[in-house]
Amino acid sequence: MNKAILDVQNIATFGLGSMGYGIATSAVRGGHKVWGVDVNPDHMTQFLSEGGQSSPLAEVTDALDVVIIAVLNAAQTEMVLFGDHGIAAKLPKGAAVLACATVPPLFAKEMAARCEAVGVLYLDAPISGGSVKAALGNLSIMASGTPEAFAAMQPVLDCIAETVFSLGHDVGAGSAMKAVNQLLAGVHIAAMAEALTFGMTQGVTPEKFVEVISKCAGTSWMLENRAPHIIAGDYTPQSSVNIWPKDLGIVLEIAKDARFTAPIATAALQQFTAAAAMGLGGEDDAAVAKVYARNVGLTLPGEA
Amino acid sequence: MNKAILDVQNIATFGLGSMGYGIATSAVRGGHKVWGVDVNPDHMTQFLSEGGQSSPLAEVTDALDVVIIAVLNAAQTEMVLFGDHGIAAKLPKGAAVLACATVPPLFAKEMAARCEAVGVLYLDAPISGGSVKAALGNLSIMASGTPEAFAAMQPVLDCIAETVFSLGHDVGAGSAMKAVNQLLAGVHIAAMAEALTFGMTQGVTPEKFVEVISKCAGTSWMLENRAPHIIAGDYTPQSSVNIWPKDLGIVLEIAKDARFTAPIATAALQQFTAAAAMGLGGEDDAAVAKVYARNVGLTLPGEA
Numbered sequence: 119m120n121k122a123i124l125d126v127q128n129i130a131t132f133g134l135g136s137m138g139y140g141i142a143t144s145a146v147r148g149g150h151k152v153w154g155v156d157v158n159p160d161h162m163t164q165f166l167s168e169g170g171q172s173s174p175l176a177e178v179t180d181a182l183d184v185v186i187i188a189v190l191n192a193a194q195t196e197m198v199l200f201g202d203h204g205i206a207a208k209l210p211k212g213a214a215v216l217a218c219a220t221v222p223p224l225f226a227k228e229m230a231a232r233c234e235a236v237g238v239l240y241l242d243a244p245i246s247g248g249s250v251k252a253a254l255g256n257l258s259i260m261a262s263g264t265p266e267a268f269a270a271m272q273p274v275l276d277c278i279a280e281t282v283f284s285l286g287h288d289v290g291a292g293s294a295m296k297a298v299n300q301l302l303a304g305v306h307i308a309a310m311a312e313a314l315t316f317g318m319t320q321g322v323t324p325e326k327f328v329e330v331i332s333k334c335a336g337t338s339w340m341l342e343n344r345a346p347h348i349i350a351g352d353y354t355p356q357s358s359v360n361i362w363p364k365d366l367g368i369v370l371e372i373a374k375d376a377r378f379t380a381p382i383a384t385a386a387l388q389q390f391t392a393a394a395a396m397g398l399g400g401e402d403d404a405a406v407a408k409v410y411a412r413n414v415g416l417t418l419p420g421e422a
Numbered sequence: 423m424n425k426a427i428l429d430v431q432n433i434a435t436f437g438l439g440s441m442g443y444g445i446a447t448s449a450v451r452g453g454h455k456v457w458g459v460d461v462n463p464d465h466m467t468q469f470l471s472e473g474g475q476s477s478p479l480a481e482v483t484d485a486l487d488v489v490i491i492a493v494l495n496a497a498q499t500e501m502v503l504f505g506d507h508g509i510a511a512k513l514p515k516g517a518a519v520l521a522c523a524t525v526p527p528l529f530a531k532e533m534a535a536r537c538e539a540v541g542v543l544y545l546d547a548p549i550s551g552g553s554v555k556a557a558l559g560n561l562s563i564m565a566s567g568t569p570e571a572f573a574a575m576q577p578v579l580d581c582i583a584e585t586v587f588s589l590g591h592d593v594g595a596g597s598a599m600k601a602v603n604q605l606l607a608g609v610h611i612a613a614m615a616e617a618l619t620f621g622m623t624q625g626v627t628p629e630k631f632v633e634v635i636s637k638c639a640g641t642s643w644m645l646e647n648r649a650p651h652i653i654a655g656d657y658t659p660q661s662s663v664n665i666w667p668k669d670l671g672i673v674l675e676i677a678k679d680a681r682f683t684a685p686i687a688t689a690a691l692q693q694f695t696a697a698a699a700m701g702l703g704g705e706d707d708a709a710v711a712k713v714y715a716r717n718v719g720l721t722l723p724g725e726a
Contacts, residue, residue, distance in 0.1 A: 223624055246638050258638055283634050294624035295634055301617045302640030309609045309686050313602050316673070319680040320527055320598035330587050330599055334550050334562055336606030338642035369620070376623040378718045382613050385689040414682045 125273050126150055127183040130175055130205070132198045134161035136355075137218070137245060138188030140252025141278045143168050145186070147255065148277030153178065179208040184274050185215045188245075191364060192221040200232060211237035214270035218245045218259075220300060220365050222372050223290035230263070230289035239267040242289040244296030247280075248357050256280035260299070262291035297372055300365040301383045306340035307362070308386040311407035314345060318416050324349045344404040351420015353401035360399040362390035362406075429577050430454055431487040434479055434509070436502045438465035440659075441522070441549060442492030444556025445582045447472050449490070451559065452581030457482065483512040488578050489519045492549075495668060496525040504536060515541035518574035522549045522563075524604060524669050526676050527594035534567070534593035543571040546593040548600030551584075552661050560584035564603070566595035601676055604669040605687045610644035611666070612690040615711035618649060622720050628653045651708040655724015663710060664703040666694035 127150045131142040134156035145152045146169040153175045154165040166172055185205060187198050195217055199206040206215075215233055217226065217240065230240035241263040251257050255278050261268070262285040275282050285291040313336070317327045328345045331337055347353060366387040373380045389406050396412070398405045411418050431454045435446040438460035449456045450473040457479045458469040470476055489509060491502050499521055503510040510519075519537055521530065521544065534544035545567040555561050559582050565572070566589040579586050589595040617640070621631045632649045635641055651657060670691040677684045693710050700716070702709045715722050 248639075260634065260638075281637065283637075285630070285634070288625075291625060294621065294626050295630070297624065298617050298621040298626055298631065299635055299638050299640040301620060302613055302635065302642070302645070303638075305613045305616075305686065306610070306640065306642060309606055309613070312609075312684050312686050313605045316605060316677055316680075316682055316684060317598065317602040319682050320601065320676065321592075321595060322598050322602055326589070326599070327602060330564065330589075331603055331606065333585065333587075334564075334603045334607075335552075335643050335647070336603040336610065338606070338610060338645075339639050341606070341642075343639070372624065373620055376620075376718065378620055378623050378714075380616050380620060381689040381692060382609065382616050382686060385685040388685060410682075414680065 127273050128178060128181050129153070129184045129186060129274065130155065130179075130182055131186040131188060133188035133190070133194075134158070134165055135188070135190075136249035137252045138186070139165065140249055140254070141186055141188055141218070141245075141257070142170065143253065144255035144278045145274060146170065148273070150274070150277065179205060180210055182209055182213050184271065185209065185213065186218065186274065187215065188218045191219055192225045195219050195221060195229065199229060206233055206238055207236050209236070209238050212239065212270065214239035214241060214267055216241050216243050216271055216274060218243055220244050220296050220368055221293050222368060222375075223293040223297070224375075226293045227290045239264065239270050240289060241267045241271050242292040243271075244292055246296065246299060250356060251280070252278075259283065260285060260292040260295040262286050263289050297369050301369045301380065303340055304362045304366045304369075304390065305382055305386045306338040307344055307403050308389045308406050310338065310341040310345055311348070311389070311404065311410055314348060315407055315410035315414065315416055319414060324419060344402075347402050347404040348407050349419055351418065353398075353405045355400060355402045357403050358400055359390055359393045359403050359405055362403060363387065363394055366390065431577050432482060432485050433457070433488045433490060433578065434459065434483075434486055435490040435492060437492035437494070437498075438462070438469055439492070439494075440553035441556045442490070443469065444553055444558070445490055445492055445522070445549075445561070446474065447557065448559035448582045449578060450474065452577070454578070454581065483509060484514055486513055486517050488575065489513065489517065490522065490578065491519060492522045495523055496529045499523050499525060499533065503533060510537055510542055511540050513540070513542050516543065516574065518543035518545060518571055520545050520547050520575055520578060522547055524548050524600050524672055525597050526672060527597040527601070528679075530597045531594045543568065543574050544593060545571045545575050546596040547575075548596055550600065550603060554660060555584070556582075563587065564589060564596040564599040566590050567593050601673050605673045605684065607644055608666045608670045608673075608694065609686055609690045610642040611648055611707050612693045612710050614642065614645040614649055615652070615693070615708065615714055618652060619711055619714035619718065619720055623718060628723060648706075648708040651706050652711050653723055655722065657702075657705040657709045659704060659706045661707050662704055663694055663697045663707050666707060666710075667691065667698055670694065
């Protein structure tokens with residue numbers, strides 16, 4: 119019993135979007151005290167109703183054990199830590215940051231160095247798995263950082279992650295692996311959409327496509343996960359189209375800095391950009407199929 | 423016993439390359455009489471040593487039950503059936519053709535109609551699985567054709583295939599599904615190579631790449647199958663680079679006829695074309711990674 123009490127962490131979670139909300143509620147279920155911060159007041163209210171702490175975060179900043187940053191990108195991550203109201207300098211020595219956004223590895227290194235300068239531990243910890251797994255506390259985390267940062271974060275990782283890939287002590291390794299994963303994940307979603315709609319032009323129904331290809335060499339995790347959304351005509355966002363111009367943009371930014379040419383990722387990015395331009399940014403990323411369907415004049419399942 | 427004897431088929435197999443050889447020897451092991459035909463005399467000699475029939479094929483043409491065509495493409499398929507020495511008109515009524523090459527669906531329809539005109543059954547039956555599965559009699563076959571064609575082919579399918587996808591009575595449906603599968607398979611191989619080498623520029627080793635990504639949303643059947651070849655530095659062709667300019671070429675030819683734009687398949691094709699231009703056409707298709715490595719100045723495992 120004492121151990122459980124001693125392990126209770128004071129946690130601030132920045133970003134209560136679909137991923138951050140699942141992380142924060144998983145931490146609540148783990149018995150921790152969690153303060154949520156989000157620009158959307160509805161998210162804040164909902165989180166309070168699910169066990170979030172209601173006292174002002176400012177009153178407990180110097181008693182926080184962990185800061186989870188589950189925001190959109192590098193700029194927001196930097197703002198949370200070092201912006202005008204940045205939290206890093208207000209944290210107690212030895213507090214630890216879990217940085218979950220997909221960011222360039224060099225940015226992660228920079229954040230870690232600036233945190234270290236104020237006595238704060240930093241775990242480079244991009245997440246994978248989508249909102250459903252986030253809600254269940256079953257995320258995959260690609261983590262890199264010092265042994266001290268891993269140790270400080272363990273009680274939180276135990277609540278929010280099913281799998282933690284320990285990618286070494288060098289901050290940036292987690293973000294590098296995440297970029298590699300996002301390159302493939304984005305390409306595979308768009309390729310699934312390309313192949314499914316191509317098949318429709320040849321008389322292959324979406325149902326038959328999934329039935330056969332999921333058992334053949336052409337399958338992918340994303341195909342099996344996302345193609346059913348197209349068959350159901352259900353584009354409720356589990357992961358939205360808007361993720362991909364952002365994440366593939368980060369991939370290609372990192373690639374350009376390394377003078378690495380990534381023509382397939384580039385082609386996939388164009389399709390997600392076109393989907394966003396069609397006003398589909400907030401839909402499930404399987405909606406990239408609508409770009410192909412529009413271009414060739416196909417009607418997808420569930421469409422008028 | 424009588425049943426086994428009655429089920430013995432007289433089979434001609436055209437094409438004793440890596441796929442055709444596995445098919446032909448699987449049929450031999452199934453107890454059938456199999457005549458092999460290949461432009462390479464070494465393949466013919468080797469097949470005789472593994473139970474192929476040595477009598478001249480011309481002497482038994484009018485007693486064949488099945489003709490398996492495991493050649494490179496549509497042109498070779500047409501030559502086997504209807505070329506100057508084409509076999510179709512010499513076959514007995516009710517003989518059945520198993521057409522295994524990746525071809526446009528419209529070509530398959532045309533071949534089936536011409537076969538029907540001379541009383542020959544035609545199964546549109548592209549194969550998937552690679553040379554290892556072919557040798558084991560464990561291919562996947564995407565088949566379409568009349569119930570009579572399926573019935574006539576059953577004793578052969580039993581020997582050579584683990585999975586037969588029955589895609590309906592309309593010839594062309596098998597070839598359409600194969601084209602869809604090849605689009606994805608080709609894209610996934612090239613995307614794997616792109617992501618693996620991109621990762622190397624970020625300090626992600628190929629070993630760590632496979633270890634982590636194979637458990638994440640970025641994985642694909644091809645990634646798990648082909649990336650180990652790169653780690654081993656072993657480009658012994660299980661499926662060669664040269665397959666992909668051909669098969670993705672067919673995909674894009676069909677796509678163009680349907681006015682379907684396939685930018686991701688197009689990008690992947692460029693990478694295989696570049697690999698062929700580097701003289702890698704005969705290597706395992708995982709060698710497409712060498713295009714990326716050369717472009718950015720990386721050294722892959724096993725390279726000097």
